[in-house]
Amino acid sequence: MLRGNKIGLRARHDDDIPILRTELYDDVVNAARAEGAPWRPITPGSSDPRLVVDDKDAGKVPFSVVELETNTLVGTATFWGIDTHHRSAHIGLGLLPSTRGKGYGTDVVAVLCHYGFVVRGLHRLQIETLSDNVAMLRSAERNGFVREGVLRSATWVMGRFMDSVLLGLLAEDWKPDTTA
Numbered sequence: 001m002l003r004g005n006k007i008g009l010r011a012r013h014d015d016d017i018p019i020l021r022t023e024l025y026d027d028v029v030n031a032a033r034a035e036g037a038p039w040r041p042i043t044p045g046s047s048d049p050r051l052v053v054d055d056k057d058a059g060k061v062p063f064s065v066v067e068l069e070t071n072t073l074v075g076t077a078t079f080w081g082i083d084t085h086h087r088s089a090h091i092g093l094g095l096l097p098s099t100r101g102k103g104y105g106t107d108v109v110a111v112l113c114h115y116g117f118v119v120r121g122l123h124r125l126q127i128e129t130l131s132d133n134v135a136m137l138r139s140a141e142r143n144g145f146v147r148e149g150v151l152r153s154a155t156w157v158m159g160r161f162m163d164s165v166l167l168g169l170l171a172e173d174w175k176p177d178t179t180a
Contacts, residue, residue: 002063002115004107005177009063009077009115016064016073017051018044023096024076025051032158033130034094051076058082061115065093065108074099077108079115087123089116093136105139110177113143117171124170130155131163145169 002009021042025031028039053062061079066072075095082089091112095104109127116122127145129136141147145167153161 001066002111002119003068004111006068006102006107007074007104007111008066008068009108009111010066012051012053012062012064012076016076019073019096020051020064020076020094023098024094027097029158030094030097033133034092036155065095065104067099067104074104075108077112079112079120081126082120082122087121088126089120089122089124090126090128091116092127100135105135106142109139109143109145113169113174114176117174118176122171124168126169127167128164129167130157131165133165137165137167140167140169143169144174146173 021044024034025042031039054060059080059082061082063077063079064073065075065077067074073096075093077093078091080090080092091109093105093108093112095108113125116125125145127136127140128151129140131150146169147165148168149166151164151166154164155162
């Protein structure tokens, strides 16, 4: 397990899937905002590609996020689009609605940075998020990510186009949290 101050990132367990599906992906608005694709219902028990781990996919590393004190599942984090030639990757996360606003997002981003720069030896990490996702923007910027651009009207969400913000962080600009 990778540990932060408040959270840990661990492998996805089978019993995480129904909780994540119900609390993150069965909510049409939440899923539409997170996925960048139209929402569709997934039959319980089927192989939901958003949640079931494919250990053969070297370009994607999914984690379950747990609170360290209680070992309670609080969300999901993903390291995706891993490019070993350019030594870059994208990061993303989704916290269960009941766990938002507790500083977990900032801690998840910090642990993902540690994973990317220290464990994987990458040079660049990138985040794309909706322009109104203040929590993600704040979590990214608290960890040193810099806004590199706005993709105007780039994302169709629930009947309207929204701007997406592109943020980046280079290994040489990263300042790890030494309290963890």
